[in-house]
Amino acid sequence: MVVDLQDNALAALPTELLIEIFSLCTTSINPLANLNLLRVSKLWRAVVQSSPSIWQHLYLDDHSPITSSRAQAMLWVRQSRPLSFDIHLDVSQSSGLVLPLLSPLLPRMRRWRYFSMTGMRQETFDLSGYLGHRIDPLIISIQDPDDLYRSDLEQRRTFDVTPGWESMNIWVSELPKALSLAPLRFSTIVMTEYASSILTQPRAILDFLSACPSLELFFFTGSQHNDEPLLTPLPVAHLPRLRNLRLRRTCGTRSLLSYIDAPALVELHLGHLNVDFPIVGGGGARGPGNPWEDGDSDDEANDFSRSKYSDHATGMGLRRLLLRSNPPLEVLVMDWSDMRTKDFKFVFSRLERLETFFIEASDMSDKVIELLRPYYAQDEQRVKVRLPRLKSLELSTCNELSGEALLSVLTERVKVTDKWEGQGETLDEVIIAGCEKFTSRYATLLRKELGDRLRLEHE
Incomplete structure (x- = not known):
């Protein structure tokens, strides 16, 4: 019954508003909210899959296996196309993982918007005006x-x-x-x-x-x-x-x-x-x-x-x-x-x-x-x-x-x-x-x- 009411209420919202809400979820609540939203309903799944702006914020950390992080990065890169995207890297265990975590993303640097790092070092980097082909x-x-x-x-x-x-x-x-x-x-x-x-x-x-x-x-x-x-x-x-x-x-x-x-x-x-x-x-x-x-x-x-x-x-x-x-x-x-x-x-x-x-x-x-x-x-x-x-x-x-x-x-x-x-x-x-x-x-x-x-x- 709750799910039905929820579906009916959300179905009445304009798609543009859903996109704004879902984007806010990924930036303010849970950086992996995209994956959870995909499993809620057919409507939500369709909106998330067809909206590049929901995938513009990529969060990576050194707690997950490298293979999982690489698959996650490639999914975000693909789904956010053709928009630019932000990368947040949390490295609190090993600085040796900075390059492995970023390596699949380096060929797409022309699409990077902001880069930030927490953990062993705190830094932010604005690439919004960067027009180079690569570093x-x-x-x-x-x-x-x-x-x-x-x-x-x-x-x-x-x-x-x-x-x-x-x-x-x-x-x-x-x-x-x-x-x-x-x-x-x-x-x-x-x-x-x-x-x-x-x-x-x-x-x-x-x-x-x-x-x-x-x-x-x-x-x-x-x-x-x-x-x-x-x-x-x-x-x-x-x-x-x-x-x-x-x-x-x-x-x-x-x-x-x-x-x-x-x-x-x-x-x-x-x-x-x-x-x-x-x-x-x-x-x-x-x-x-x-x-x-x-x-x-x-x-x-x-x-x-x-x-x-x-x-x-x-x-x-x-x-x-x-x-x-x-x-x-x-x-x-x-x-x-x-x-x-x-x-x-x-x-x-x-x-x-x-x-x-x-x-x-x-x-x-x-x-x-x-x-x-x-x-x-x-x-x-x-x-x-x-x-x-x-x-x-x-x-x-x-x-x-x-x-x-x-x-x-x-x-x-x-x-x-x-x-x-x-x-x-x-x-x-x-x-x-x-x-x-x-x-x-x-x-x-x-x-x-x-x-x-x-x-x-x-x-």
């Missing part, structure tokens, strides 16, 4: 759990939209699992490890990257701690669009380079990877998940190295990257990062498209620079060079290189490559800085061959 880059700060609650973090915002800069920022103590994420469409990700008590291992990074199929630039700055023992193989992160990879201050170089598949990679920057202690885990120890590979044997050159463990790890990682992806690498920067002589030979023999090579603080010997000298291949009558497209070479603080070798190799190389037509490139720029054995006498002699193409430290 990019994603900036990830990995911090100790206690640091996630620092007062200065309260001043930071998940979304930073200023002229010329539109970024998403997250602060976590642990990277979210790929299974918890909808595919992330960021083209640039900057990830920095600030934590001292929480160690982010390559396995977690590779797993996260597997959810980033559109990634074009990845910049990771870590801390120098050992990898986890590899009891099982690491996951391969397939990044078909990655063009620029930058790794800095990490002992996970071998693992990361070995398990990233980047067939479009053009630039590789390796910074501050040299360490003077043994690397345990993915970069060194053998195990079921890290078998012996070609090149793991000692360097037959027996050259001096202050960082022999990281040299080995960097060289083996770069070998595996080249073998797996065969990328069209054009720029290789090694800043306080080094390899063994055998690794330089392997790499130089395969980088047919490399145009720029920069290396600083290397213990490379004359045997490495000799690899750039023209040579006659076996059973061939024409002269060849490794790195045939090399145009810019910079050597900084490479104190094991002799002046004689630099003068001889570079002179002979340009005499050959300057005459080439269609076979490759010649050096346009040579920068030699802080190489102790390259004295002014050698600089004078080399300038006679290179002219203005030679630049020295003081110039």
Whole structure:
């Protein structure tokens, strides 16, 4: 009887008024009222299903399973179309769930109206005037759990939209699992490890990257701690669009380079990877998940190295990257990062498209620079060079290189490559800085061959 009276009373109300009442229910009484209203009667169900304005307020929290939250988000997105919508995120248990909860909504940011967050951080964000297509880059700060609650973090915002800069920022103590994420469409990700008590291992990074199929630039700055023992193989992160990879201050170089598949990679920057202690885990120890590979044997050159463990790890990682992806690498920067002589030979023999090579603080010997000298291949009558497209070479603080070798190799190389037509490139720029054995006498002699193409430290 009550239901009949209710139905009769509501049936007499204009549909527009019902919509207003139901919208008020979702914003002021229960954010999930939509789902309850659908089950009351056929009339209510028809009104709720056909009224996008009732679905304009999406509430998500970190209490529900991620799969349920994702299904809820997609339902609200679909039912509110074509209107804009508001998102309220309640994160009181784990800041690591911010990205998983928002990931299915990021491709629809042009429809966002307001974003608010409660729980670990209080913030609001008005996107009503935001006309951008998407937020990019994603900036990830990995911090100790206690640091996630620092007062200065309260001043930071998940979304930073200023002229010329539109970024998403997250602060976590642990990277979210790929299974918890909808595919992330960021083209640039900057990830920095600030934590001292929480160690982010390559396995977690590779797993996260597997959810980033559109990634074009990845910049990771870590801390120098050992990898986890590899009891099982690491996951391969397939990044078909990655063009620029930058790794800095990490002992996970071998693992990361070995398990990233980047067939479009053009630039590789390796910074501050040299360490003077043994690397345990993915970069060194053998195990079921890290078998012996070609090149793991000692360097037959027996050259001096202050960082022999990281040299080995960097060289083996770069070998595996080249073998797996065969990328069209054009720029290789090694800043306080080094390899063994055998690794330089392997790499130089395969980088047919490399145009720029920069290396600083290397213990490379004359045997490495000799690899750039023209040579006659076996059973061939024409002269060849490794790195045939090399145009810019910079050597900084490479104190094991002799002046004689630099003068001889570079002179002979340009005499050959300057005459080439269609076979490759010649050096346009040579920068030699802080190489102790390259004295002014050698600089004078080399300038006679290179002219203005030679630049020295003081110039």
